[in-house]
Amino acid sequence: MTDNSQQFASDNYSGICPEAWAAMAKANQGHERAYGDDQWTERASAYFRKLFETDCEVFFAFNGTAANSLALASLCQSYHSVICSETAHVETDECGAPEFFSNGSKLLTAPSVNGKLTPESIREVAIKRQDIHYPKPRVVTLTQATEVGTVYRPDELKAISATCKELGLNLHMDGARFTNACSFLGCSPAELTWKAGVDVLCFGGTKNGMAVGEAILFFNRELAEDFDYRCKQAGQLASKMRFLSAPWVGILEDCAWMRHGNHANHCAQLLASLVSDLPGVELMFPVEANGVFLQMPEPAIEALRGRGWRFYTFIGSGGARFMCSWDTEEARVRELAADIRAIVAG
Amino acid sequence: MTDNSQQFASDNYSGICPEAWAAMAKANQGHERAYGDDQWTERASAYFRKLFETDCEVFFAFNGTAANSLALASLCQSYHSVICSETAHVETDECGAPEFFSNGSKLLTAPSVNGKLTPESIREVAIKRQDIHYPKPRVVTLTQATEVGTVYRPDELKAISATCKELGLNLHMDGARFTNACSFLGCSPAELTWKAGVDVLCFGGTKNGMAVGEAILFFNRELAEDFDYRCKQAGQLASKMRFLSAPWVGILEDCAWMRHGNHANHCAQLLASLVSDLPGVELMFPVEANGVFLQMPEPAIEALRGRGWRFYTFIGSGGARFMCSWDTEEARVRELAADIRAIVAG
Amino acid sequence: MTDNSQQFASDNYSGICPEAWAAMAKANQGHERAYGDDQWTERASAYFRKLFETDCEVFFAFNGTAANSLALASLCQSYHSVICSETAHVETDECGAPEFFSNGSKLLTAPSVNGKLTPESIREVAIKRQDIHYPKPRVVTLTQATEVGTVYRPDELKAISATCKELGLNLHMDGARFTNACSFLGCSPAELTWKAGVDVLCFGGTKNGMAVGEAILFFNRELAEDFDYRCKQAGQLASKMRFLSAPWVGILEDCAWMRHGNHANHCAQLLASLVSDLPGVELMFPVEANGVFLQMPEPAIEALRGRGWRFYTFIGSGGARFMCSWDTEEARVRELAADIRAIVAG
Amino acid sequence: MTDNSQQFASDNYSGICPEAWAAMAKANQGHERAYGDDQWTERASAYFRKLFETDCEVFFAFNGTAANSLALASLCQSYHSVICSETAHVETDECGAPEFFSNGSKLLTAPSVNGKLTPESIREVAIKRQDIHYPKPRVVTLTQATEVGTVYRPDELKAISATCKELGLNLHMDGARFTNACSFLGCSPAELTWKAGVDVLCFGGTKNGMAVGEAILFFNRELAEDFDYRCKQAGQLASKMRFLSAPWVGILEDCAWMRHGNHANHCAQLLASLVSDLPGVELMFPVEANGVFLQMPEPAIEALRGRGWRFYTFIGSGGARFMCSWDTEEARVRELAADIRAIVAG
Structure with a gap:
C-alpha cells in the first residue's frame, strides 16, 4: 500500500x-x-441555469466552509439565528465559520432523525423562544445528502419548506454531496431545490472531482443582492476565476457530475452489501448516498487501522465512516470489505 | 485580436x-x-524554508485578499489600526476585507513617495494620536513591489522596520509581486524580508503563474499561534490542499518563479524603452517591476482602447497602467508600443 | 396592586x-x-482593589451583556471557543452577544449539576475534539451565583481553575450576583476570585442597586492589555463616567453592597421556608442566593399569575423563578407565600 | 480653581x-x-413622537458611539460603505466603532466646507468607484450641529437628501448636538430631520444634561426592523431601562432641552463676542452652536493652559476649541474671555 x-x-x-x-x-x-468577467464563468453559469431549469443567480467560492457561511450570512443578520441539525457540518466541523462570517449568528441545533431535520423539530426550535434575549430564527439549513449518508425526499423537503414559509424562515441547502442525493433519488436538481422550496443551494464541486470551488445558487434572486460584494470582501473572489468555473463546465456539459455521483453511490452500496451480513457489524444509517457508517467492535476498528486503512470514527461509539468518491475503484472496495470480513471472522 | x-x-x-x-x-x-496533511504541502513548506533560509511558519490561502487580511488580523486586534500607503491595495481595492477579517481594524493611510512608505510618514501617522478615541497603531503593511511598480530597497526596508520596532509596530509585507521585487534588486528573498525586519510576508502565487493560492510566511513564529484555526474559520482551508501547494513546488524547485519574474520585468522595461521617448507620453513612476505607468493625453488613451487594448486608467488623471506577466510575449509588447507610437504620432 | x-x-x-x-x-x-479621567472613577477603582485585596485592573461597562462579552472576547480569538454551562446566561439569554463581540467564538455547553460546571464536565468538553475543524477551547466561564440560585464553593472553584490551568484555559466569572454568593458563603471577594484562580470577574452593579453599570476586574493583569480600547470601540466607554463609577463608591465604601446581598438572600430563604412544606410544591434547586425556583402544578402557576404576580417560568416544565432584590420587602414576600399557599390549598 | x-x-x-x-x-x-417594557420608556417614546410630529420608531442606547454605530450598521451591510465628512466624529473619534459594529463597513471621507458635507462632495465620493473591489456606498452620515460648531440649514439638508435619494443612499444624522442646531435655527425637530429627508437620527442625551443615553429615531420605519435585537446583541439594552428613558421625559416634557440648548449657544456667542476683536485671535468657523473655535498663537494657548483652563487643541495648528454646556455660567465665560484677553495683550 x-x-x-x-x-x-x-x-x-x-x-x-x-x-x-x-x-x-x-x-x-x-x-x-x-x-x-470571462467566458468560462459565463458558460458555467449558463449550464447551471439550464441544469436547474431556472434563471437563478450563480456565484463561485473557493470552498464549502465559505460558500455555506456566506450564503447563511446573506440570509440573516448577526442577531438572527440559524436552525440546523445537531449533526450538521456547519455546527460540528466549521470551527465557528458561520458565526464568523455572519458576525455572530447563533446556530440552534434541532434533533434529527437519521441525520435529517423534520418540520416538527424545526418548529419546536423556532418557536421555543420569542423574546429579545434569544436570537430570532431566520434560516433553516439542511444538508443534502446528510452528514450520515441519508437523503431528503422531495416531499420531506416540501414539508420542511412549508414550515419555513409559515414561520418566516429562509431555507438553505448545504449540497456538498448534492450530486449523490440526485443520483440516489433519480430526481432532477430542480425537484430537489427550488421546486421543493429551497432558497439557496451551495453545490459542492470539490467532492465532485474539482480541485477547489463550490457554486452558490440563489433561486430566490432577491436574496442575492450585492452578494458579489460579500464574496469579494470575504476573500472569496478568485482573480483567475476561470479556473473555478471551467471545471464546472467540464463536469456539467456531458453529465460527468451525475456519472461520478452514480459511481460513488454504487461503491457505497457495494461496500454495504459486502459487509452487512457480518456478525457484529451493523449499518448505523441507511446507505443512500456515498457513505457507509458501520457499527463495529472497537478491536475490529483498531485491527482495520492496523492494516493501513484510513477512515473516521466517532469517539467512544464504535462507529466508523467509509466514504466513496468519483474515483473509488471497486477492487479497492472489495479489498476493504475482505479485510473487514477477515478481521471480524478473526 | x-x-x-x-x-x-x-x-x-x-x-x-x-x-x-x-x-x-x-x-x-x-x-x-x-x-x-499531505506530502505536497510538506514539500512546498520545506521549499519555502530553504528559499528563505529560515525556519518560518508556512500557510496557504486561496487568494491575496484573504492572505493579507488574515495576516493583518493576526497582527492586531479590532481596536488597533494598520498603517499603509494611501495607494495600498488593502486600502483601495479590497472592498473592506481587512476591516471585515479583523472585525474593525481601521486602516490609516500615510503619504507615500513613488508608492513607498517612509519611516517619516509612518512615524507621523503612528504618533499623531495617543488617545483612546483613536485606534492604536499596531501594524505597518507595505507592498513589495508597490502598486505603482516601484521597489523598496533593503536599506529602505531596514529603516522602516527600525521605526516599527521603536514604535511597537509589527511589519507586514504584501508580496503579490514579491518575485518582481526580488528580480529587480537581485536580492535574496531573505534579504528582502526577515533580514530586513519583516514579520510576515504574503507571497503571491496567482500573479506568479498559479491558478489560485498565496503563501503566508511568518518569520516571527510567535505571531503564527493558532493561525491554522484562523484560516479554517475564515474559509481559507482547502480540503484538497495539495492543489494549492503542489504548484509552489513546481515553481520553486527549479527557480521558475524567478525566471517568470525576470521575464515580466524585462517586458515592462522593454515597453518603457519603446515609448518613453514619445512626446506627450511620460513615465509616471520609475519602472522597477512588471508595471509601466504612462501619463498620456486622454484622446490617446481613448484611441488605444479603440484598437482593442485593455488596461486600467486612473479617473480623470490621464494615467494608464500596463502590467506584464510571466507569459507576456515580446511581440505583443512591441505591438502595443507600436500602437501607442502610432496614436501619439497620429 | x-x-x-x-x-x-x-x-x-x-x-x-x-x-x-x-x-x-x-x-x-x-x-x-x-x-x-475623573476622581470618582479613581476612587471606585481604589475601593475595588482594597475590597479584593489585590492590584487588579478595573474597568466599567454599561451592562452585563457587554461586560461579559467584552471580557470573554479579551480571553480568546474568534476561532477559539468558550466552555459554559448549558444553563449559562451567556448561552441562553444574550442573543448571541458573546459571538458578536468576539466575532465568532463558539460557546460549547457542558452539562452542569445544580447549574454548576464541574472539572469533569469541563474536561470532557475541552478534550472532545483536537482537530482544526472545531474551535479550540480557550476559556471557561462560570456564573457565581448561578442562574439557578446556587453557589460555587471555594474548593469547587479551585478544582475548576486547576483543571483550567492544566488545559490551558482562562477562567472568567460572570458575577451578576457575585454579592449574593459572597453573602451566602461568608467568603471574602478575594477568596471567591483570584485566590481560587479566577482570571477575570464581571461584578454586577445593576442587580446590586445601581441604575446601570458593571465592573470588570482583571486579576491577571496581562489579559487586560488595551482593554480600554476594546471598551471604547464597542460603545462601552461612558463620557460622563463618574455616573457609572460613583455609585460603586456609594455601595462599596460602607459595605452597602453586602448588606443588600444579605437582605436579598434572606428574603429568598424566607420565601423558601414559607412554601417548601406545601404539597405539590418543590424546590428545584437548593436556595443559596437570592432566587427561589419552585416546581408547581401548571394550574397553580396560572392562578398565581391571575393574582397579579409576575415571575419567569420555564416552558412546559412547571418551574417558576422568584427573585429577591436589595429592596424586597418581607411583607411582600409573605404576601406572595400566602398566595401560593392559598392557591395550592385551593 | x-x-x-x-x-x-x-x-x-x-x-x-x-x-x-x-x-x-x-x-x-x-x-x-x-x-x-415600562411606563417611562413608553412615555419618553410618546414625547419623541409628539416632538417630531411623526410616528417614528424610538430606541435608546447608552452612548453616542453605540447609537451612531448601530444606526449605521442597520443601514448597510459590511461590504457597503458610509460617506462622511473628513471631520466627522465617527471617522476621527470612535476608535473604529462603526467598523466594529458593522463588521467592516468602510467610512469614505468627503471634503467638507465649514465641517459640512455638500451634495457635490457626496456625489463625488459616491460615484468615484463602481467596481466590486470598492465597498458600495449605501449611507451618508452628517453631524448636526457639526464637529466644528456649524449648522446645516433645512435647504442644505434637503439638497443632500435629494442627492442621497438619487444615488440610493440612506441618510443618517448624528445629533449629539441636535438641540443646539434646533436652537440656532429656530427650526422644529421635524424640519431638520424627516421633513428634510433624514432617515435616522441619533439624538444625543448626554450633552443635553443626562447621565447616559441617546435616543435613536427611525423616521423610515422599515429600516428599524429587528433593531431591538441589534441593540440587545450589541450590549445596548439596559435592564433598568427606565433610568435611560425617564430623563428624556424630564427634559422633553417642559422644553428643558431647548432652554439648555439656547443657553449653551448663548454662552458660545458671548465668548465669541468677547474675544473676536482681539488681535491674533480669529474665529476658525462661524459660531452657530455651542462651540467656539479660536485660532490663537501657540504661546497664547500655552499661557491659557498655564492658568488652569482645559480645552482641546488641534496638533500643530494653533486652533483651540471651547465648548459651552447647559450649565455653563456666564461669569465663567467672562473669566475665560478675560484671561484670553490678558494673555493676548500680555
Whole structure:
C-alpha cells in the first residue's frame, strides 16, 4: 500500500476528475479577464441555469466552509439565528465559520432523525423562544445528502419548506454531496431545490472531482443582492476565476457530475452489501448516498487501522465512516470489505 | 485580436504556467490526505524554508485578499489600526476585507513617495494620536513591489522596520509581486524580508503563474499561534490542499518563479524603452517591476482602447497602467508600443 | 396592586439603592473630566482593589451583556471557543452577544449539576475534539451565583481553575450576583476570585442597586492589555463616567453592597421556608442566593399569575423563578407565600 | 480653581441637569418591568413622537458611539460603505466603532466646507468607484450641529437628501448636538430631520444634561426592523431601562432641552463676542452652536493652559476649541474671555 492508495476517510481524498482537468486545460489558453468577467464563468453559469431549469443567480467560492457561511450570512443578520441539525457540518466541523462570517449568528441545533431535520423539530426550535434575549430564527439549513449518508425526499423537503414559509424562515441547502442525493433519488436538481422550496443551494464541486470551488445558487434572486460584494470582501473572489468555473463546465456539459455521483453511490452500496451480513457489524444509517457508517467492535476498528486503512470514527461509539468518491475503484472496495470480513471472522 | 489575446490590464489575466501545471498533474495521482496533511504541502513548506533560509511558519490561502487580511488580523486586534500607503491595495481595492477579517481594524493611510512608505510618514501617522478615541497603531503593511511598480530597497526596508520596532509596530509585507521585487534588486528573498525586519510576508502565487493560492510566511513564529484555526474559520482551508501547494513546488524547485519574474520585468522595461521617448507620453513612476505607468493625453488613451487594448486608467488623471506577466510575449509588447507610437504620432 | 408594586420576576425590577443614589448626587457637582479621567472613577477603582485585596485592573461597562462579552472576547480569538454551562446566561439569554463581540467564538455547553460546571464536565468538553475543524477551547466561564440560585464553593472553584490551568484555559466569572454568593458563603471577594484562580470577574452593579453599570476586574493583569480600547470601540466607554463609577463608591465604601446581598438572600430563604412544606410544591434547586425556583402544578402557576404576580417560568416544565432584590420587602414576600399557599390549598 | 470648576474642554464635562435628575428620582419608585417594557420608556417614546410630529420608531442606547454605530450598521451591510465628512466624529473619534459594529463597513471621507458635507462632495465620493473591489456606498452620515460648531440649514439638508435619494443612499444624522442646531435655527425637530429627508437620527442625551443615553429615531420605519435585537446583541439594552428613558421625559416634557440648548449657544456667542476683536485671535468657523473655535498663537494657548483652563487643541495648528454646556455660567465665560484677553495683550 503506497502513500497515495485509495482510502475511504473522505471523499475529498480524491483528486481532480478527467473532465474537470480537461476543462482547466482548455481554459488555460491565453489571457482572460479577471474576477469572473470571462467566458468560462459565463458558460458555467449558463449550464447551471439550464441544469436547474431556472434563471437563478450563480456565484463561485473557493470552498464549502465559505460558500455555506456566506450564503447563511446573506440570509440573516448577526442577531438572527440559524436552525440546523445537531449533526450538521456547519455546527460540528466549521470551527465557528458561520458565526464568523455572519458576525455572530447563533446556530440552534434541532434533533434529527437519521441525520435529517423534520418540520416538527424545526418548529419546536423556532418557536421555543420569542423574546429579545434569544436570537430570532431566520434560516433553516439542511444538508443534502446528510452528514450520515441519508437523503431528503422531495416531499420531506416540501414539508420542511412549508414550515419555513409559515414561520418566516429562509431555507438553505448545504449540497456538498448534492450530486449523490440526485443520483440516489433519480430526481432532477430542480425537484430537489427550488421546486421543493429551497432558497439557496451551495453545490459542492470539490467532492465532485474539482480541485477547489463550490457554486452558490440563489433561486430566490432577491436574496442575492450585492452578494458579489460579500464574496469579494470575504476573500472569496478568485482573480483567475476561470479556473473555478471551467471545471464546472467540464463536469456539467456531458453529465460527468451525475456519472461520478452514480459511481460513488454504487461503491457505497457495494461496500454495504459486502459487509452487512457480518456478525457484529451493523449499518448505523441507511446507505443512500456515498457513505457507509458501520457499527463495529472497537478491536475490529483498531485491527482495520492496523492494516493501513484510513477512515473516521466517532469517539467512544464504535462507529466508523467509509466514504466513496468519483474515483473509488471497486477492487479497492472489495479489498476493504475482505479485510473487514477477515478481521471480524478473526 | 481574438478574445483571449494577451492584454496588459492585469498580470492576473495570465493563466497557469507550465511548471505549476506539471506539478498539479503530478499531484493528481491517487488519494492524498486532506486539509494540508499531505506530502505536497510538506514539500512546498520545506521549499519555502530553504528559499528563505529560515525556519518560518508556512500557510496557504486561496487568494491575496484573504492572505493579507488574515495576516493583518493576526497582527492586531479590532481596536488597533494598520498603517499603509494611501495607494495600498488593502486600502483601495479590497472592498473592506481587512476591516471585515479583523472585525474593525481601521486602516490609516500615510503619504507615500513613488508608492513607498517612509519611516517619516509612518512615524507621523503612528504618533499623531495617543488617545483612546483613536485606534492604536499596531501594524505597518507595505507592498513589495508597490502598486505603482516601484521597489523598496533593503536599506529602505531596514529603516522602516527600525521605526516599527521603536514604535511597537509589527511589519507586514504584501508580496503579490514579491518575485518582481526580488528580480529587480537581485536580492535574496531573505534579504528582502526577515533580514530586513519583516514579520510576515504574503507571497503571491496567482500573479506568479498559479491558478489560485498565496503563501503566508511568518518569520516571527510567535505571531503564527493558532493561525491554522484562523484560516479554517475564515474559509481559507482547502480540503484538497495539495492543489494549492503542489504548484509552489513546481515553481520553486527549479527557480521558475524567478525566471517568470525576470521575464515580466524585462517586458515592462522593454515597453518603457519603446515609448518613453514619445512626446506627450511620460513615465509616471520609475519602472522597477512588471508595471509601466504612462501619463498620456486622454484622446490617446481613448484611441488605444479603440484598437482593442485593455488596461486600467486612473479617473480623470490621464494615467494608464500596463502590467506584464510571466507569459507576456515580446511581440505583443512591441505591438502595443507600436500602437501607442502610432496614436501619439497620429 | 399598583403598577410599580414589588415583583419577583427579576432582581432588575428594583430601582437605585439609597447609597448609589447619594453618591450620584455628590458626583453631580460641577464639572468633571470625561471618559473616566475623573476622581470618582479613581476612587471606585481604589475601593475595588482594597475590597479584593489585590492590584487588579478595573474597568466599567454599561451592562452585563457587554461586560461579559467584552471580557470573554479579551480571553480568546474568534476561532477559539468558550466552555459554559448549558444553563449559562451567556448561552441562553444574550442573543448571541458573546459571538458578536468576539466575532465568532463558539460557546460549547457542558452539562452542569445544580447549574454548576464541574472539572469533569469541563474536561470532557475541552478534550472532545483536537482537530482544526472545531474551535479550540480557550476559556471557561462560570456564573457565581448561578442562574439557578446556587453557589460555587471555594474548593469547587479551585478544582475548576486547576483543571483550567492544566488545559490551558482562562477562567472568567460572570458575577451578576457575585454579592449574593459572597453573602451566602461568608467568603471574602478575594477568596471567591483570584485566590481560587479566577482570571477575570464581571461584578454586577445593576442587580446590586445601581441604575446601570458593571465592573470588570482583571486579576491577571496581562489579559487586560488595551482593554480600554476594546471598551471604547464597542460603545462601552461612558463620557460622563463618574455616573457609572460613583455609585460603586456609594455601595462599596460602607459595605452597602453586602448588606443588600444579605437582605436579598434572606428574603429568598424566607420565601423558601414559607412554601417548601406545601404539597405539590418543590424546590428545584437548593436556595443559596437570592432566587427561589419552585416546581408547581401548571394550574397553580396560572392562578398565581391571575393574582397579579409576575415571575419567569420555564416552558412546559412547571418551574417558576422568584427573585429577591436589595429592596424586597418581607411583607411582600409573605404576601406572595400566602398566595401560593392559598392557591395550592385551593 | 478647584478640581470641578467649570471648563470648556467638552460639553460632556457637565453633569446631570435638574429636570433629568428629577425625572430619575420619580422613576426610582418601586419596581418596574425591565428591558424597556415600562411606563417611562413608553412615555419618553410618546414625547419623541409628539416632538417630531411623526410616528417614528424610538430606541435608546447608552452612548453616542453605540447609537451612531448601530444606526449605521442597520443601514448597510459590511461590504457597503458610509460617506462622511473628513471631520466627522465617527471617522476621527470612535476608535473604529462603526467598523466594529458593522463588521467592516468602510467610512469614505468627503471634503467638507465649514465641517459640512455638500451634495457635490457626496456625489463625488459616491460615484468615484463602481467596481466590486470598492465597498458600495449605501449611507451618508452628517453631524448636526457639526464637529466644528456649524449648522446645516433645512435647504442644505434637503439638497443632500435629494442627492442621497438619487444615488440610493440612506441618510443618517448624528445629533449629539441636535438641540443646539434646533436652537440656532429656530427650526422644529421635524424640519431638520424627516421633513428634510433624514432617515435616522441619533439624538444625543448626554450633552443635553443626562447621565447616559441617546435616543435613536427611525423616521423610515422599515429600516428599524429587528433593531431591538441589534441593540440587545450589541450590549445596548439596559435592564433598568427606565433610568435611560425617564430623563428624556424630564427634559422633553417642559422644553428643558431647548432652554439648555439656547443657553449653551448663548454662552458660545458671548465668548465669541468677547474675544473676536482681539488681535491674533480669529474665529476658525462661524459660531452657530455651542462651540467656539479660536485660532490663537501657540504661546497664547500655552499661557491659557498655564492658568488652569482645559480645552482641546488641534496638533500643530494653533486652533483651540471651547465648548459651552447647559450649565455653563456666564461669569465663567467672562473669566475665560478675560484671561484670553490678558494673555493676548500680555
